[in-house]
Amino acid sequence: MEQTGDTKQPCETLDDETLFMVSQTFKALSDTTRIRILHLLSQKECSVNEIADELSLLQSTVSHQLRFLKNLRLVKFRRAGTTLYYSHDDQHVMDLLSQAIHHACHD
Numbered sequence: 001m002e003q004t005g006d007t008k009q010p011c012e013t014l015d016d017e018t019l020f021m022v023s024q025t026f027k028a029l030s031d032t033t034r035i036r037i038l039h040l041l042s043q044k045e046c047s048v049n050e051i052a053d054e055l056s057l058l059q060s061t062v063s064h065q066l067r068f069l070k071n072l073r074l075v076k077f078r079r080a081g082t083t084l085y086y087s088h089d090d091q092h093v094m095d096l097l098s099q100a101i102h103h104a105c106h107d
Contacts, residue, residue, distance in 0.1 A: 045087040
């Protein structure tokens with residue numbers, strides 16, 4: 001298999017673990033609330049309250065979705081005092097999301 005600039009080897013086989021992770025990634029991107037959260041986090045780092053305010057969501061909804069995204073390693077957080085600030089954690093998935101948005105908006 002020929003490589004094009006990337007030094008990492010692509011997955012040669014689709015084992016069960018790889019298939020599961022791919023399906024979980026697409027599951028994460030299949031929910032409109034998670035898409036909105038990831039899109040916001042692609043633009044800037046935010047606290048739960050900031051996400052809830054900007055997207056007009058309940059704080060409990062945001063926390064639930066962030067927990068799901070964090071378990072898939074799609075978002076990460078840093079602590080500043082008692083506040084957690086979230087940002088995206090996987091540029092590959094953000095590129096996929098960006099491409100899907102571009103595709104949906106393409107005339």
